[in-house]
Amino acid sequence: MKRSLSLLAGVLLLAAAALPARAAGSDAPDIPYTRFRLPNGLTVVVHEDHKAPIVAVSVWYHVGSSYEPAGKTGFAHLFEHLMFQGSEHHKDEFFRPFELVGATDMNGTTWLDRTNYFETVPTTALDMALWMESDRMGHLLGAIGQKELDEQRGVVQNEKRQDENQPYGRVFEDLQANAFPANHPYHHDTIGSMADLNAASLADVKQWFRDYYGAANTTVVLAGDIDVATAKAKMQKYFGDIAPGPAVPRPQEWIAARTQSTRGTMTDNVAQVRIYREWNVPPIGSDDLSQLDLAATVLGGGKTSRLYQRLVYKDKLADDVSVSPMHFELASMLLLQADVKKGVDPKQVEAAIADEWRKFLADGPSADELERAKATVRASVIRGLEKVGGFSGKAVTLAEGQVYLDDPGAWKKDYERTMAATPQTVRAAAQKWLARGDYTLTVVPGKVEAKDMAAAAGRPAAPGKPAPKLSKVDGFEAGKSEVDRSTGVPQVRQFPELSFPALQHGKLKNGIEVVLAERHAVPLVHVQALFDAGYAADQGRKLGTSSFTMAMLDEGTKDLDSVEIAKRAERYGAVISAGSGLDSSSVSLNALKSELQPSLALYADIVRNPAFREADIARIRGQWLATIAQEKTQPTGLALRTLPPLLYGKGHPYAIPFTGTGTEDSIKSLTAEDMRAFVRDWIRPDNMKLLVVGDTTLAEIIPQLDAAFGNWPMARIALPKKQLTAVADPARPRVFLMDRPGSQQSLILAGDLAPSTKAPNFLEIGTMNGAFGGTFTSRLNMNLREDKHWAYGAGSFIPNAIGQRPFMMYAPVQTDRTADAVAEILKEARAVIGPKPLTDEEIAKIKFNDIRALPGEFETGGAVMGMLTSIELYDRPDDYVQTLKGRIEAQTDDAVEAAAREVIRPDALTWVIVGDLSKIEQPIRALKLGEVQVIDASGKVLR
Structure with a gap:
């Protein structure tokens, strides 16, 4: 369940026939579109954007939780889940064909007024995407049975538990109940009540489909590498035979403003x-x-x-x-x-x-x-304007306006x-x-x-509720099918080539290196000052020094206070941010090209002249300590603060909370001199590269960067060295339990150490992780979510690092299944390196997805900057992206299976499990995984 809050307003009634959008002023942003309607009432909006060979498909049904009658809360969202369970002509997970073609930005969401489904696919896979969307829209009921309903009911209930298990996770339910009268469509929240979800019958959900999933209640937006003529032909072919559906009783505007507090x-x-x-x-x-x-x-x-x-x-x-x-x-x-x-x-x-x-x-x-x-x-x-699809791209903006x-x-x-x-x-x-x-x-x-x-009772019913109005269905009629669906999902045999900008190099007067990737689709320029520092540079310092110091950079310079910095950034439309990761620190600028010069001047002042005023330090320190306290109330925050120090051992640069926030004691003791020392040692021109992506050229940007940084004198002291020593496996598994009384779920995190991102078999490790726990159809997720429905999601991940990387398996599971889920995770870990190695099909699926997703992965300047940063951090060649396809294809099954045996070591796992110990401790001890200790939120052993 996600929200979409695009700027939308105004009403303009358009004819049903195709009509181009009106022209925009030359200096104003615009999203040109054409709209048309199929004979069955389905509305189609097309936006052409040919900067990348991808098309965003966004399907919006004009029904959300506001349409749910009393006693059936959560139906809209439950049905959204059921739409991913397969259809009559594709009796498998909906995600599976999309993983094979490299789809990106794929999901479904439900909100108060609508339900949407979306994916961005290579242009050559558009027929497959439209076949899939139309098959579940027109041919779903025969694929939904009691098994599918029970499975997704369990998943949704665990999504509810997961949301409510977070700090402030029950707030919005209370706000809606008190904001709107009991008879208002917005009185209840989208996820619904446990009782109503339990009561949902197969007949109920099938009727929901019949009532609301007709063509006349649907808008499809196609945005990207497509033209209107092609869109018309394909939409009629795949969707033209779907029935319009019944008229929908449409709730009407009812603000229900209150007069009393x-x-x-x-x-x-x-x-x-x-x-x-x-x-x-x-x-x-x-x-x-x-x-x-x-x-x-x-x-x-x-x-x-x-x-x-x-x-x-x-x-x-x-x-x-x-x-x-x-x-x-x-x-x-x-x-x-x-x-x-x-x-x-x-x-x-x-x-x-x-x-x-x-x-x-x-x-x-x-x-x-x-x-x-x-x-x-x-x-x-x-x-x-950079992004065509996803949760907030141009397709979403157009769809919201239409719906x-x-x-x-x-x-x-x-x-x-x-x-x-x-x-x-x-x-x-x-x-x-x-x-x-x-x-x-x-x-x-x-x-x-x-x-x-218990849910808040909220406001009582109120008079004045407007009667719903029926939507228009008269005159709409489905045509004959143009598709033989018995042949199954269309095969995609051709894929577009990746287009990634060639990297260009330059130098400033003082020797600072500049790397540029040109992107001229939108008038934006991204600049990043990249420093070899990061959390690991806290070694020998107070934990959190790196992150805190970087956060202080835009809190004041020698000539500007933090408020004036923020005001200038607002006037220029610039976004400036500073922070640290595990191995690096950076200061980033996202600027409008028209305001690049003043934005760069402000940016350079922040990088070069931090003031570290005591009043600002005190203010940020208070916020920082509050953040640490919040992390200690979040299950994931607790686990990520605790597991890395246990994995790496005392004294290692990575033996720190992976949130980067440090500890209360270290942050309380940080001084301005500590920060100046960090800047003196690490934030310096001889330890910096300037990475640039966007609407500029090397000839344009070098003089501008020279004006900002070219006279920054080089440091006269040696650059510190980080000691990333190798860490051996523990002699036996370890289990650490953390009590969180009243938790509806337990957060399970288990890890060991994997090779560096620089390792020769980096790709094989990534492929292994994708198949084991890194994708929707991975083994861990299919087991704990789809098969057992004990979790809303489960998987594994390996953060990038120059030193040994942590390999972590995670699962937030319902409390009464904690020990069972731990046993299943361990079973899967043992199987993948033993009797049930990854299959050819599992490995090929990840390789196909990794290759075919490349054209869609670098749609935005931010995505290009992310890759540019990786190239610099991990010593990759300039043509790393352009040659990636061949190296992914060259991976052998034996090498991927070897990577699994190298990374997944069940007898060396460290487990951190956060939950209500009164309910989970004894069942976990009974598993006899290894020594079990109870720790507090700071990692201190209690017993």
Whole structure:
């Protein structure tokens, strides 16, 4: 279940025939499209983008959880899962054919007003994708039986447990129940109740399909390497014979705004008090919502916002605060969230919020605040033009407009309204919608009892609910089938070649190396200063020094404070970030080409002249400690903080929490001098490479980079060396248990050490991991999710590292199946290196996917930058990507099976299991895996 919050607004009724989108201004972003409708009522939107040989297929059904009647909550989402179980002519996992052709960005999501399914495929695999989507749309019921329903019911219930097992994971259920009356379609959350999921019958879910999955209730967006004529022919061929379906009773706009303020309290396994406030505001398509988007940015859109300035900077009452809108079809929600600083009375935070809210309602935004907010929106829209599909690409933007507003170009009208907003229009909308009628939820730390897990009753039913209106189906009629489906899924025998930019090299006046990959699809330039440092550079220092120091770089320079830095970045539409990974530290710039020069000047100032002022250190230290405390309430955070130190042993550079945040004691003791020493040792021109991707040339960028960095003097001290010593296997398996009372699930993490990313058999290790636990149809996921349905997902992963890498198997499983799941993971690990090695088919599947996904993997500048960074970090040749296909093909089955035996060592595993020990400890001990110890959140042995 995911949310999609694209900028959408305005209503433009278009004719059913194909109609090109209206032309945009020359300096404005645009997504040209053509829309047409099949005779059966199915709406198709086509956007041509030929920068890569890929097509995004996005199928949107106009039904979500708001259509569920009482007693059937969770049906829309449960049915989404069932749609991946195969169809009448493909009785297998839906993902399997897509893995063989290299599909990317593939998933399905359900939300309040819609259910969508999407994938991005090589252009040559479009027929296969359309056959698959149309087969489950038109030929599903015969493939759904009680077995499939029971399987996915279990998976969905574990998804619910997994969500609720996270800190603040039950908040949105409470917010919806109290935001909307009991008879409002938005009163309940999308995942539904356990009782309703248990009660779902096979007849119920089949009727859901008949009621809502007709062609006339569907929009398909094709975005990418396709033209309109081809789209028309293929859509008619594959979808033209599907019935329109019945008229759908469409819920109507009902904002249900409140006039009174109400309150609630929730106890949760959290590290700090969090305050939520929610207002009901107009739906997608309204002018006021555009104004409220801007109001939210000014009030709580980052460190320059009014609430952040007041609560975090000035009064020091909160570690974080934000305000953001959530756009929906019947009504929208504007949500404030504030993390109360430890030891602070929440009432003080609420009083400060109320004071700033009152001032804003009285005066509205200043001209400068509004212009910076607009600049941020414009830059965000331009960045959104890079990607055709996925969770938030251009296909999503067009689909949202069509489904909700009958206008694929609705986002553009919203954008134009945003750019035309004035302080007066923003203030007027805020006064109308944000002056009264909020709901406040305070989440407090404490033990979660079973009674606390019950859903909030929320608001009672209310009068004024508008009657639904039937959707149009008259005049729509299905045609004859043009496809012989008895022959099965169309085979894809040809695949497009990868297009990856040739790397170009240059040098600045002082010798700093520059590597450029040109990409001219959108007017963006990415720059990354890459330093050989990272978490491993904390060796001999206080843990967390690397991450904390890098996070401090944009908190102030010699001439600019953190607020002025943020304001300038907003004006330029630039995104600047700094951070560390395991082996490297970096500072990144994502800039509009039109604002590259001032953005580079600001960026260089941040890299070269950090100030490390005491007030800024104190502020970030408080937020950092709060983050560590939050990590210790998250099952995954707990495991990733604990397992690496156990794997590598005391004193190793990697024997640290893999979150990079360090420990409370180390962060409390960090000083400005510690940070200056880190910068002096590691953040220096002779330890830096400048990587550039985007809309520029070497001749253009070198002078600009020279102006920013060319006079940075080289360091006079030797560069430190990291000691990445080899670590031997433990003599026997080890088991560490961590108590998290009340957990609905246990988080199982088991690991050992694998060879470096630089190892000669790096590809074989990756192929092995993909087949064993790294893909949807891998052995671990198919066992624990699809076969046993004890988990929402399970798998294995191997983070990249210059030294030995951790190989980790993971599974968040329902509490009563913890020991069973541990036994299954161990069984799979023993089998893959023993009696049940990876098959030719399993290995070929991963190789095919890795090769055929290449054309779609480098669609964005960010993806190219990620590969460029890997090339530099792991000493790969410039043509690494261009020659990757041949090296993947050259892998032998024997070499992949050998990689499995090298990496997966069941008798050397270290297990970290986080859960309710009162329920799981004895069953785990009974497995006799090895020595069992109980540890606390810091890794200290308790018993």
